Amino acid sequence: MVDNNQDRIIQVDIEEQMKTAYIDYSMSVIVSRALPDVRDGLKPVHRRILFGMNELGNHSDQPYKKSARTVGDVLGKYHPHGDSSVYFALVRMAQNWLLRYPLVDGQGNFGSIDGDAPAAMRYTEARLGNLAEEMLRDIDKNTVDFNFNFDDTLREPSVLPTRVPTLLMNGSSGIAVGMATNMPPHNLTECINGIIAYIDSKGEIDIDGLMQYIKAPDFPTGATIYGFQGIREVFEVGKGRILLRGKVEIEIHNNKEKIVIREIPYLVNKKELIEHIAVLVSEKKLEGVHHINDESDREGMRIVVDVKKDFNSGVLLNKLYKLTALESSFNVNNIALVNGRPRTLNLKELICYFVEHRVEVVVRRTQYDLNRVERRVHIVDGLIIASNHIDEIVAIIHSSQNPNEAIDRLSGRFDLTEIQSRAIVEMRLRQLTGLEQDKLRTEFGELKKMILCWKEILSNRNILMKIIKDELIEVRDRFGDVRKTDIVYSTDDSNSDDFYADDEMIITISHLGYIKRTPLVDFRAQNRGGVGTKSSEIRDKDFVEYIYAANMHAMMLFFTRKGRCYWLKVYQIPAGAKTSKGRAIQNLLNIDTNDKVSAFIRVKYLSDKDFVESHYLVFCTKRGIIKKTLLNAYSRPRQNGVKAITVHDGDEVIAVKMTNGNNEIIVANRKGRALRFNENKVRSMGRLAAGVISMTLDLVDDEIIGMIIINDKKRENVLVVSEQGYGKRSRVGDYRIVNRGGKGIKTLNITEKTGFLVSIKNVTEHNDVMIINKSGIAIRIKVSDLNVIGRATQGVRLINLEKRGDEIASVCKVMSETDLE
DSSP: OOTTTEEEEEOHHHHHHHHHHHHHHHHHIIIIIIIBBBOOOOOOHHHHHHHHHTTTTTTTTSSOEEEEHHHHHHHHOHHHSHHHHHHHHHHHTTTTTTTTOOOOEEEEEOOOOOOOOOOOOHHHHHHHHHHHHHHTTTTTTTSSOEEEOOSSSSSSSSOOOSSSOOOHHHEEEOOOOOOEEEEOOOOOHHHHHHHHHHTTTTTTOHHHHHTTTOSSSSOTTTOOOOOHHHHHHHEEEEEEEEEOOOOOEEETTTTTTEEEEEOOOOTTHHHHHHHHHHHHHHTTTTTTEEEEEEBBBBTOEEEEEEEEETTTHHHHHHHHHSSSSEEEEEEEEEEEETTTTTEOOOHHOOOOOOOOHHHHHHHHHHHHHHHHHHHHHHHHHHHHHHTHHHHHHHHHHOOOHHHHHHHHHHHHHHHHOOHHHHHHTOOOGGGGSHHHHHHHHHHHHHHHHHHHHHHHHHOHHHHHHHHHHHHHHHHHHHHOOOOEEEEEEEOTTTTGGGGGGEEEEEEEEETTEEEEEEHHHHHSSSOOOOOOHHHHOOOOOOOEEEEEEEEEOEEEEEEEEEEEEEEEGGGGGBBBOSSSSSEEGGGSSSTTTTTTTEEEESSSTOOOOOHTOOOOEEEETTTSSSEEEEEGGSSSTTTTTTOOOOTTTTTOEEEEEEEOOOOEEEETTTTTEEEEEGGGGGGGGGOOOOOOEEEOOOOOSSSSEEEEEESOOOEEEEEEETTEEEEEEEGGGOOOOOOTTSEEEEOOOOOOTTTTTEEEEEEEETEEEEEETTTTTEEEEEEEOOOOOTSOOOOOOOOOOOTTTTOOOEEEEEEEEGGOO
């Protein structure tokens, strides 16, 4: 880089230069473009447009002005970006299908819900909406800070002194660098009622209390919100997913049914929705549609879907929900700027920051009015003094050579300030009349009362908060309306099982975490053989580890190392041919990037009350903790999963098994000991419990490596494998039953040659075992080829480790098709 002043080259580190430049760019996008301010809910471009219209006198009670005039004024004075960015921001504030409460009153073609573009700015006209004026009220009373514009020639507000909770009311969306915001709109009446409740409780009200007033988001296109959990999650943590469905009616004319769509989910393009339905019909993916027509007019939306004769309209409606945007989700991410920094905010925090802003605005407004009145009182006091000595005052002024001399003489004679003396000198002769003097004294008394009133407001927070409440109530009574979006708190009526026949499927899960479902009829049509060798052509070093038979309506439960539980219906698992790889489980569930699925449970029907009340899930962690909980505690699926067990730092879930309450459990540690005990030695606990000790571990270099549940003592054996590839199969009966919490008995004679224990499995003659070492080599062994030997022996070599320092990485029991019987 050349410095012309010094005529020399400055060496800079290009990496540091890029970092600095990118950070500056990122912060500029975050703070100055993409994210709204939590106080007024506006991004800079919207704030500048409203302020610019206000400065132009483009008010709601004045004639419309050309949009091009507003855009040019905002560009030239405040927003040095492209004219299209300013115009489209102005247009958006006038579109009543995007904003729950439009801030701009537009005249002309401002686009449509069909995605039609607005007319050019030279053809449209706009003025401030009534609500926008409430956002700008008192801006001339030093209520907010002003900053210099881009060329330091004008000043613009850093925030608007809004009386309206704009961020809650209209929401916001924007993509910054490394983050994005997507905030839903809410009903103004509900928002203000919630804010008043917050003020009345002095901030002590909790989220549940606020939800008594603010029921849920309220979208400008209406529709229906399905499910309460998504709403609660959004209000509690500021992030979540809200499911929306369009509102429909079933009409019957001449024995023919029609599905009439009256409202569609927020942000859905009506034209694209209709076109998508037509495409599905033409591709024969949607049966039962005879004809579709858009009959919308100025009275409202009306999309008519004619149902074919003898076809069930309810089934067709379910298909429309499933296959089209008639059912959509709104993913909420409440990120806004708080003191210039982006933060994710819950409902209470959004209200708190708005109230804090209103407190600051009212305090600054009151202080401004107080200062103004005190200046006037000061002047009136001087004028009263002059009226009491009018003859002498006139004589002094008459005998003075110039106004400045008169001001000085008056100040010295009557102990007046320069301001008072100047006001007396500039006083008109008519103020010398008796009537005018009475008016001065009356004004002085009224001003004194006003000063006392404003000082009381500044010193008494209760009065201050009452003023804020009264102003909010005034806004609510003037602009409030009823909800447009309905809420269905229970999704029982929305049963996705109706979309799928309850066919028999085969679920396969690979060692590296790929899952798929295959129809049983397709699976049986292939050659019968070992699943790991013939059923799936997947990536190198991967193989099918789990295979389950399940109906389409059955449920799979997934448990992670950190102790969270997730659910998937079988029909939600991607379909795949017998030879396909499947889909990564990590991509199907909302799992943290630093977490991983460690266990799977298949349940036929979680709605079977007798079953979930008689079966348990048993958890085992590597630090020796075991926990048993009724399956019923995990019978209510949630989109983002739930905590299944409390896992302490440094620990992780290594196994989860389903039991009938009367099974036997064997746990093993890496030092080669195992402990067998009855399941009833572990009492049932709640879902969030941490559990109890299953086995006492050594203080140094020890951990649990596995847990097995014994279902059939006659058919099953215990297989253990060590780090150096030694292992053996022994009878369950070789492990005597003891109490939970002991140190266990020897299951493998651990020596330097065998290395530590790495795996324990319960196997049958039909199983295969896949042993994988750390260098990536795998060997598959038939269990039937291993002799049953004594419990305390060293075992036999199962795999040769050719590389020095190589060890066994994992041991997996590979199920075969006979396990499905």
